[in-house]
Amino acid sequence: MAAEEWDLYGRLIKDYDGNYTYEGINGDRLAKRFHAISEIGLTDDGGSRRIGFSKEEKQAKDLMKIWMKEAGLNVSEDGAGNVFGRLEGKDHSLPAIMSGGHVDSVPNGGHFDSPLGVLSALEVVEAWKETGYQPNHSYEIAIFSDEEGARFNSGLTGSRAMAGEVDMELQRTLVDQDGNSFAKVMEDIGLSEESFAEAARDLSGIKTYVEIHIEQGAKLEAQNLPVGIVSGIAGPAWLEVDFIGVAGHAGNTPMTERQDALVAAGDFVRTIHQLPGKVSDSAVATVGKLHVHPNGANVIPGKVSLIVDIRDIYADTRNELTLRIIEEAERIADNCGVKANHQQNLEVTPVPIDDERKQLLSLALEKHDIKPVEIPSGAGHDALIIGHHLPVAMLFVNSKNGVSHNPEEWSSLNDIVQGVHVLKTYIESID
Amino acid sequence: MAAEEWDLYGRLIKDYDGNYTYEGINGDRLAKRFHAISEIGLTDDGGSRRIGFSKEEKQAKDLMKIWMKEAGLNVSEDGAGNVFGRLEGKDHSLPAIMSGGHVDSVPNGGHFDSPLGVLSALEVVEAWKETGYQPNHSYEIAIFSDEEGARFNSGLTGSRAMAGEVDMELQRTLVDQDGNSFAKVMEDIGLSEESFAEAARDLSGIKTYVEIHIEQGAKLEAQNLPVGIVSGIAGPAWLEVDFIGVAGHAGNTPMTERQDALVAAGDFVRTIHQLPGKVSDSAVATVGKLHVHPNGANVIPGKVSLIVDIRDIYADTRNELTLRIIEEAERIADNCGVKANHQQNLEVTPVPIDDERKQLLSLALEKHDIKPVEIPSGAGHDALIIGHHLPVAMLFVNSKNGVSHNPEEWSSLNDIVQGVHVLKTYIESID
Numbered sequence: 001m002a003a004e005e006w007d008l009y010g011r012l013i014k015d016y017d018g019n020y021t022y023e024g025i026n027g028d029r030l031a032k033r034f035h036a037i038s039e040i041g042l043t044d045d046g047g048s049r050r051i052g053f054s055k056e057e058k059q060a061k062d063l064m065k066i067w068m069k070e071a072g073l074n075v076s077e078d079g080a081g082n083v084f085g086r087l088e089g090k091d092h093s094l095p096a097i098m099s100g101g102h103v104d105s106v107p108n109g110g111h112f113d114s115p116l117g118v119l120s121a122l123e124v125v126e127a128w129k130e131t132g133y134q135p136n137h138s139y140e141i142a143i144f145s146d147e148e149g150a151r152f153n154s155g156l157t158g159s160r161a162m163a164g165e166v167d168m169e170l171q172r173t174l175v176d177q178d179g180n181s182f183a184k185v186m187e188d189i190g191l192s193e194e195s196f197a198e199a200a201r202d203l204s205g206i207k208t209y210v211e212i213h214i215e216q217g218a219k220l221e222a223q224n225l226p227v228g229i230v231s232g233i234a235g236p237a238w239l240e241v242d243f244i245g246v247a248g249h250a251g252n253t254p255m256t257e258r259q260d261a262l263v264a265a266g267d268f269v270r271t272i273h274q275l276p277g278k279v280s281d282s283a284v285a286t287v288g289k290l291h292v293h294p295n296g297a298n299v300i301p302g303k304v305s306l307i308v309d310i311r312d313i314y315a316d317t318r319n320e321l322t323l324r325i326i327e328e329a330e331r332i333a334d335n336c337g338v339k340a341n342h343q344q345n346l347e348v349t350p351v352p353i354d355d356e357r358k359q360l361l362s363l364a365l366e367k368h369d370i371k372p373v374e375i376p377s378g379a380g381h382d383a384l385i386i387g388h389h390l391p392v393a394m395l396f397v398n399s400k401n402g403v404s405h406n407p408e409e410w411s412s413l414n415d416i417v418q419g420v421h422v423l424k425t426y427i428e429s430i431d
Numbered sequence: 432m433a434a435e436e437w438d439l440y441g442r443l444i445k446d447y448d449g450n451y452t453y454e455g456i457n458g459d460r461l462a463k464r465f466h467a468i469s470e471i472g473l474t475d476d477g478g479s480r481r482i483g484f485s486k487e488e489k490q491a492k493d494l495m496k497i498w499m500k501e502a503g504l505n506v507s508e509d510g511a512g513n514v515f516g517r518l519e520g521k522d523h524s525l526p527a528i529m530s531g532g533h534v535d536s537v538p539n540g541g542h543f544d545s546p547l548g549v550l551s552a553l554e555v556v557e558a559w560k561e562t563g564y565q566p567n568h569s570y571e572i573a574i575f576s577d578e579e580g581a582r583f584n585s586g587l588t589g590s591r592a593m594a595g596e597v598d599m600e601l602q603r604t605l606v607d608q609d610g611n612s613f614a615k616v617m618e619d620i621g622l623s624e625e626s627f628a629e630a631a632r633d634l635s636g637i638k639t640y641v642e643i644h645i646e647q648g649a650k651l652e653a654q655n656l657p658v659g660i661v662s663g664i665a666g667p668a669w670l671e672v673d674f675i676g677v678a679g680h681a682g683n684t685p686m687t688e689r690q691d692a693l694v695a696a697g698d699f700v701r702t703i704h705q706l707p708g709k710v711s712d713s714a715v716a717t718v719g720k721l722h723v724h725p726n727g728a729n730v731i732p733g734k735v736s737l738i739v740d741i742r743d744i745y746a747d748t749r750n751e752l753t754l755r756i757i758e759e760a761e762r763i764a765d766n767c768g769v770k771a772n773h774q775q776n777l778e779v780t781p782v783p784i785d786d787e788r789k790q791l792l793s794l795a796l797e798k799h800d801i802k803p804v805e806i807p808s809g810a811g812h813d814a815l816i817i818g819h820h821l822p823v824a825m826l827f828v829n830s831k832n833g834v835s836h837n838p839e840e841w842s843s844l845n846d847i848v849q850g851v852h853v854l855k856t857y858i859e860s861i862d
Contacts, residue, residue, distance in 0.1 A: 217683040234682055238728060249835065250717035250740045251665055251809025252648040255707050262718055266700030273694045276686050286681035287693055289728040290721075297669060297720040297738040307728040309681045378682025404680065 006046060008111055009035035012413040020417040024127030025424065027417045033119050036063060037103060038111040047407030048105040052146025052157060053081065053185050060103035061143055064118055068141060071125045079195030080161035081145040087125055089138040095207035097135070097427055099124070100142035102158070102382065106150050110409020112214045114381075116397060116416065118143050120212045124424045137207060137430065144382045151176045151185065159382035163389055164200035171196070203389050208357070208430065211383040212395040212423050214411050218402035219375050226415035227422050229361045230394035231374035232313025233384040234282070235348030237322055239308040241329050243268070245338040247294060247302030258300055262292055264336035265304035271332065272308065272325050280317035282376035285310045285325060313350050313376045348380065351387030353394065361393055364425035368418060395422055437477060439542055440466035443844040451848040455558030456855065458848045464550050467494060468534065469542040478838030479536040483577025483588060484512065484616050491534035492574055495549055499572060502556045510626030511592035512576040518556055520569040526638035528566070528858055530555070531573035533589065533813065537581050541840020543645045547828060547847065549574050551643045555855045568638060568861065575813045582607045582616065590813035594820055595631035602627070634820050639788070639861065641824040642814040643854050645842050649833035650806050657846035658853050660792045661825035662805035663744025664815040665713070666779035668753055670739040672699070672760050676769040678725060678733030689731055693723055695767035696735035702763065703739065703756050711748035713807035716741045716756060744781050744807045779811065782818030784825065792824055795856035799849060826853055 012031040021027045040063070041049040041056035050056040061083050065075050068085035075085050086096070101117015121141040128134065144162070149155025152174040160166045172193060174182040183193050213230075215221075220228050245261035269287045276283035290306040308325055312318035326342055333340035362372040375396055383392045397419040400410035443462040452458045471494070472480040472487035481487040492514050496506050499516035506516050517527070532548015552572040559566065575593070580586025583605040591597045603624060605613040614624050644661075646652075651659045676692035700718045707714035721737040739756055743749035757773055764771035793803040806827055814823045828850040831841040 215683075216680060217685075218688075236682065236729065249647060249810060250719055251667065251715065251742050251811070252646075252833070252835075253715070253809070254648075255704065255715055257649075258704075260704065260717070262700055262721065263704045266697035266718075269693055269697030270701065273686070273689075273691065284682065284684070284686055286691070286729070286731055287697075288681055288723070288730045288732055289726050290693065290723050291726075292719070292721050295720050295722075298667065298717070298740050299719045300717055301719055309729050311682050378684070379680060380682070402679075402683070404683070 006042060007035070008038040016413040020414060020421065023421065023424070024130030025123055025417060025420050026126065027413050029126065030119055030123055030416060030420070031413055033067065034111060034115055037115045041105065043108050043407065045108070045407050047108040048111055049107055050103060050105045051107065052104040052148060052151045053189055055189070057104040057145070058189050064103065064122070064143055067122060071122060071129060073125065073141065078162065078199040078201065079191060080158050080199035081189065081191055082158040082162055082199065083143040085141040087139045089135045091136045092138070094137045095205050096138040096140050097430055098140045098142050098206050098209045099211065099423065099427065100144065101211055101213065102144045102147035104146050104148050104150070106148050106405045108407060109405050110407060112409050112411050113216070113404055114147065114213055116411065117211050117213055120416070120420045120423055123420045124427060127424055135428065139427070140206070147382055152182070156380060156382060156385050159385040161196055161199040162201050163203065163385050165385055165388070168197050206390055208391045208393065209383060209386045210393040210423065210426060211381055212397060212419050213381055214404060214409065215375065215396040215399040216379055216402060216404035217375070217399065220396060220398040221400065221402065223373060225371060225373060226398050226418040227365060227370055228373045228375045228396045229358055229365065230353060230377045230396055231358070232282070232350060232352035233377045233381060233387060233394065234311035234313050235318070235350035235384060236346060236380065237310045237318060237344060238346035239310060239322060239325060240343045240345055241268070241306055241308060242341045243304045243333060243338050244341065245302055248300040250298040250300055253300055259337045260300050261304040261338050262301035264332050264338045265290065265306060267332045267336070268329055271328050275324055275328070276321060279321045279324065280312050280314065283312040283317055283321050284378055285321060311378050313352050315350055318350060348384065349388060351384050351392060354391055357391060357393040360429050361395065361426055364422045364429060367425050368421050370418065370422065393426065395419060437473060438466070439469040447844040451845060451852065454852070454855070455561030456554055456848060456851050457557065458844050460557065461550060461554055461847060461851070462844055464498065465542060465546055468546045472536070474539050474838065476539070476838050478539040479542055480538055481534060481536045482538065483535040483579060483582045484620055486620070488535040488576070489620050495534065495553070495574055498553060502553060502560060504556065504572065509593065509630040509632065510622060511589050511630035512620065512622055513589040513593055513630065514574040516572040518570045520566045522567045523569070525568045526636055527569040527571050528861055529571045529573050529637050529640045530642065530854065530858065531575065532642055532644065533575045533578035535577050535579050537579050537836045539838060540836050541838060543840050543842050544647070544835055545578065545644055547842065548642050548644055551847070551851045551854055554851045555858060558855055566859065570858070571637070578813055583613070587811060587813055587816050590816040592627060592630040593632050594634065594816050596816055596819070599628050637821055639822045639824065640814060640817045641854065641857060642812055643826040643828060643850050644812055645835060645840065646806065646827040646830040647810055647833060647835035648806070648830065651827060651829040652831065652833065654804060656802060656804060657829050657849040658796060658801055659804050659806045659827045660789055660796065661784060661808045661827055662789070663713070663781060663783035664808045664812060664818060664825065665742035665744050666749070666781035666815060667777060667811065668741045668749060668775060669777035670741060670753060670756060671774045671776055672737055672739060673772045674699070674735045674764060674769050675772065676733055679731040681729040681731055684731055690768045691731050692735040692769050693732035695763050695769045696721065696737060698763045698767070699760055702759050706755055706759070707752060710752045710755065711743050711745065714743040714748055714752050715809055716752060742809055744783050746781055749781060779815065780819060782815050782823060785822055788822060788824040791860050792826065792857055795853045795860060798856050799852050801849065801853065824857065826850060
């Protein structure tokens with residue numbers, strides 16, 4: 001998409017019928033703000049490039065700070081670069097409600113993941129301002145740093161820093177693709193390793209966190225629904241499996257005398273594809289990364305290394321699935337006369353959303369005549385980290401064709417505005 | 432293995448009982464010559480590094496030239512660097528018998544593939560000289576250039592040049608790992624593209640070619656036999672298969688909505704492993720090289736590219752196997768909701784050895800009290816290329832543990848000397 005053709009505002013407004021602009025929520029304002037953020041780090045093919053801890057991410061946060069101040073919020077920033085905008089509630093004895101997201105992106109991402117989270121959280125404040133409403137609970141907008149993790153192949157960095165879930169020893173060893181250390185990256189945006197380590201916050205002052213995000217899937221689209229309830233946020237478990245056979249000459253080794261690591265790995269990939277549905281409706285398992293050694297066309301593979309990404313929104317079913325996958329690796333290796341080694345390298349505890357929060361979200365959707373459906377989130381979000389410490393809730397907005405992390409990422413302004421209404425209603429309904 | 436411990440001669444002689452040294456064939460001379468060649472391009476771990484068209488390959492050829500001249504042969508070299516040593520037979524009207532091999536190696540190869548071929552061919556001449564025997568047919572030793580193809584990822588280069596099987600247009604585009612063009616590589620050893628193109632020889636002056644080679648497999652060892660008959664030389668066919676699915680988020684895409692290219696490829700690899708035995712006893716099929724795209728742990732594979740190396744000593748069964756493999760690719764792709772594209776990139780016609788030659792080899796083995804067994808050659812040899820133009824024969828010598836292309840490659844001197852006896856008897860038996 002050529003730069004002169006670029007106009008996210010115009011594209012958002014084009015199909016907007018304005019019917020959902022009431023109670024102070026303003027689709028035109030939202031569209032203008034989406035457009036303004038989209039111009040920061042705009043890529044040649046019309047995508048977003050605002051890597052975590054980059055000057056583009058900082059620029060987007062600075063713009064959000066201006067709007068938050070204009071909306072009357074008390075703006076602050078912590079040592080990890082997380083930005084907060086606070087509105088005092090009527091009752092100072094009550095803990096605050098927090099909502100937000102992030103403004104960093106993958107290297108050539110879209111314009112909705114997740115300006116949607118922070119702009120929606122801000123639009124709720126704008127609506128309150130226009131209608132003269134003051135909530136009982138104080139309200140905080142959070143803009144978390146480096147959610148995508150594109151810089152250090154990590155992710156959820158800002159929320160982990162706030163929640164005290166960072167292993168600083170590991171964090172200090174990180175080096176980005178340009179060879180910059182974590183310390184250097186922090187310094188370049190006016191932060192430091194020390195300030196980052198001090199970002200951990202006492203979360204007792206926050207009652208709950210709610211995040212609105214694009215679905216990144218096509219279930220809402222299939223049912224023609226603008227907004228849905230997230231039933232839980234899957235935590236990934238990464239299982240590294242090595243199949244170890246014996247390399248040999250592809251011409252001289254009879255089929256019956258082979259210990260071919262790829263025959264075992266192939267059977268494994270195909271077999272575990274059938275397993276998630278046997279354990280849980282929301283479980284998934286994927287072999288996305290696989291290397292063959294020595295990987296020569298005329299050499300029988302001596303070793304195959306792969307990673308199984310296993311997810312569910314419930315820890316018990318995810319763990320059961322992991323065990324069954326390990327059993328299959330061992331059974332198949334035995335059958336093929338090879339060995340299987342495995343190691344679990346990453347394990348993030350999943351966060352099912354509790355019934356009380358799903359009930360409130362459901363009432364909020366019904367108030368806006370939207371059928372409440374529940375969808376598990378396979379992707380991680382800042383709400384996953386915060387959910388380890390506080391009750392959290394999430395809403396999904398309809399994603400066109402389920403496409404995400406791509407310039408083609410799209411949600412209609414009609415659906416977005418309905419999402420903000422549901423978010424606002426939900427926040428107002430919290431006791 | 433430290434250089435000061437290096438002594439191939441001593442290792443060969445250690446277990447040699449000398450019982451097979453008669454009729455002018457001399458195990459001690461053979462061991463000394465194996466040792467002398469092994470010192471050219473000796474690697475730190477006791478292997479051979481004599482890449483095709485390197486100064487080490489040339490040095491080994493030069494040493495062979497000295498020995499051939501000492502044995503009374505008329506030595507010549509063609510424009511591809513192939514070296515010939517010719518002994519005139521009694522009857523000048525008869526076409527010559529040719530035997531030989533190559534002295535180049537893979538980058539860290541062993542000491543038998545294939546000094547065995549050229550030293551055995553020469554030992555036959557030495558034996559004739561000692562016993563005062565002159566064959567009816569003229570006899571030529573051939574030392575072919577760059578059989579292994581380690582320099583340009585090709586192979587059988589010298590024999591292809593002699594047989595006129597080189598596509599010069601393609602040959603001129605080759606570049607080695609150091610960035611040297613084919614022309615530069617030729618110049619560095621005193622040859623040229625032009626001389627190379629002129630190496631094609633009228634083969635009507637040659638009646639047949641015979642090559643003795645290590646088995647590179649463990650069938651002779653399993654039967655405790657020193658020498659065996661090669662039933663045919665498999666020509667590889669390389670089938671490139673791409674499975675094309677749809678990349679997606681490993682968390683957000685339900686299992687039932689995936690078009691996972693690796694699930695299809697995995698099923699394919701496992702399935703075609705079962706096929707060769709259904710088509711032919713000597714057929715093999717191997718997926719040694721496979722790449723996943725984009726190969727991210729949390730991304731459903733959108734594409735898998737792989738190569739199937741399909742071999743048999745008979746063209747019809749190899750072609751039948753290739754067709755069945757293509758059918759499986761299409762069937763499995765259909766089942767998995769992905770697409771399969773295929774392309775055949777390499778196809779070398781296999782060479783079954785004719786009955787007349789196998790019969791003569793069998794008689795030669797029986798004369799030396801060796802049970803004649805037939806073994807297919809899955810690997811390619813110069814005899815494969817020459818076999819497209821002339822009747823050829825091959826003998827295999829027992830390989831310890833079947834190991835080849837490795838410093839551990841080993842054949843005992845007892846077995847080698849018996850191989851030379853069989854080779855000599857066979858050559859003498861040709862009308």
